[in-house]
Amino acid sequence: MAAARPLVSVFNLESDMATDGATTALPLPEVMKSLIRADIVNEVSSNMSRNSRQAYAVSKKAGHQTSAKSWGTGRGVSRTPRVPGGGTNRAGHGAFGNFCRGGRIFAPTKIWRRWHRRTNMNQKRFAMASAIAATAVPSLVMARGHCIDSVPEIPLVVSDSADGIEKTSSAIKSLKKIGAYPDAEKAKDSQAIRAGKGKMRNRRYISRKGPLIVYGTNGSKLVKAYRNIPGVDIVHVGRLNLLKLAPGGHLGRFTIWTKSAFEKLDSIYGSFDKVSEKKKGYVLPRAKMVNADLSRIINSDEVQSVVRPIKKEVKRAPMKKNPLKNLNTMLKLNPYAKTARRMMLLAEAERVRAKKEKLDKKRRQISKEEATTIKAAGKAWYKTMISDSNYTESENFSKWLGVSQ
Numbered sequence: 001m002a003a004a005r006p007l008v009s010v011f012n013l014e015s016d017m018a019t020d021g022a023t024t025a026l027p028l029p030e031v032m033k034s035l036i037r038a039d040i041v042n043e044v045s046s047n048m049s050r051n052s053r054q055a056y057a058v059s060k061k062a063g064h065q066t067s068a069k070s071w072g073t074g075r076g077v078s079r080t081p082r083v084p085g086g087g088t089n090r091a092g093h094g095a096f097g098n099f100c101r102g103g104r105i106f107a108p109t110k111i112w113r114r115w116h117r118r119t120n121m122n123q124k125r126f127a128m129a130s131a132i133a134a135t136a137v138p139s140l141v142m143a144r145g146h147c148i149d150s151v152p153e154i155p156l157v158v159s160d161s162a163d164g165i166e167k168t169s170s171a172i173k174s175l176k177k178i179g180a181y182p183d184a185e186k187a188k189d190s191q192a193i194r195a196g197k198g199k200m201r202n203r204r205y206i207s208r209k210g211p212l213i214v215y216g217t218n219g220s221k222l223v224k225a226y227r228n229i230p231g232v233d234i235v236h237v238g239r240l241n242l243l244k245l246a247p248g249g250h251l252g253r254f255t256i257w258t259k260s261a262f263e264k265l266d267s268i269y270g271s272f273d274k275v276s277e278k279k280k281g282y283v284l285p286r287a288k289m290v291n292a293d294l295s296r297i298i299n300s301d302e303v304q305s306v307v308r309p310i311k312k313e314v315k316r317a318p319m320k321k322n323p324l325k326n327l328n329t330m331l332k333l334n335p336y337a338k339t340a341r342r343m344m345l346l347a348e349a350e351r352v353r354a355k356k357e358k359l360d361k362k363r364r365q366i367s368k369e370e371a372t373t374i375k376a377a378g379k380a381w382y383k384t385m386i387s388d389s390n391y392t393e394s395e396n397f398s399k400w401l402g403v404s405q
Contacts, residue, residue: 010259011152012159013174026157026262030271032136034129035287038251041134044127045242045249047117055111063104068095124242126285129269131245131253140252145208147186148254150179157257162213163220171225175211175232183254184210187231207231209247211254214240216261237261238268238278 007025068081080094094100134140138154148154158178165171175181187210193199194206210231215222218236226232233244237260245253270276272284291297298304323330330337366374 008155008157008262009153010157010159010262011178013161013165013177026259028136028155029262029265029269030274030284031129031265031269032133032155033272034133034284036130036133036137036140036251037126038130040123041127041130041242041246041251042249044119044124045246047119048124048243051116053115055113055115057109057111057113058105060108062108063102064096066095066102125269125279125282127242128240128245129284131242131251132240132265132269134251135245135253135255137252141254142252144250144252144254146211146252146254147182148179150182151254152179155255155257155262156180157259157262160217160259162222162258163215163217163260164222165225166221168225168228171222171229175229178256180211180254180256184229184231186210188229191230209233209253211256212244213256213258214261215258216264217258237264 006028008028010024010026066083068083070079070081071077073079078094080100081096083090083093083095085091093102095103097103098106136155138148141148141154156178158174162174165174172181172184175184187208190208191205192207194204198204207230210229210233212233212235213222213226214235214237216237223234226234235241235244237257245255247253267277268279270279270283272286274283276282321329323333327337327341
């Protein structure tokens, strides 16, 4: 969005030392066209904010300043160390343990904790370039909560006459002229007492962030003029800090640049093909894609003219069928399978028919004469069997058979 306007206007300020003429224009620095990576800015900001922490720890003696000793087993109490002596409530109380009143905490804090974090220099420079580029995008500045409705232009550049402002009253007038004072008022009105114990630790008040003023002249008088306005921060362009450009890791700080500071950005950060003058061998990180609109690239005439045409006839691989379950597939492999199948079915039908006839014959109702004939034939066979047997001479066995000699 910032790169769409290559020139940036320079606005004059009403002051006693105003020497600039009419409003001029400056080319947009290359660093404001760099890639905006919120993830890198957030990570680097988080690491940098940890580097200002002060080590803290509990006393090594805390919770152990008594000659407590365990009573041992067999007395119906736990084996935790107990305060010796008598004649006082403290005698016999548990000591040392984190579960005891007056004992130490669990895992006492130590001062050799890893308080600080190291960040790669190239990564820090990438985050700075992203943070500077984000200050030139109005939507990101507004999304961060800054009041820029009356600001004529983003990025906002003022003439070098601002370096000569010495009084805070003149500084407020200059902010009102360029439309930046509502943002400073918002920061002033947001001042409140901090929640929690921080209010007792020299950080009693909190407030929102106002505009950031970046100047480029060493020993500039505007530092003393603007430093007493709540929410307003001042920083030299050669000492830009990510914690001021993106407080809390959030991109889009409302930044007011002086003309000299704005002109120095190209020499400090270089460009995409020119090495920086201040940072040895450094060039701005180039985006992987100049145009991230992938669908527009694919549908462009240049790409569509060389790509293959759409395949309208899709040749799909046929599904493999099991010949043991699919007859047509089996016939392709073995044409005789149809004849074999027919013969098998006919043989099966013949077996079923023969079995049915046999069962019907057995189940047929016989006549009375046939039943009498069958019974007589059975009795005759029985008598023949008995007469031929060698056991008929035994009297007991004859009685068991139920026959008489």
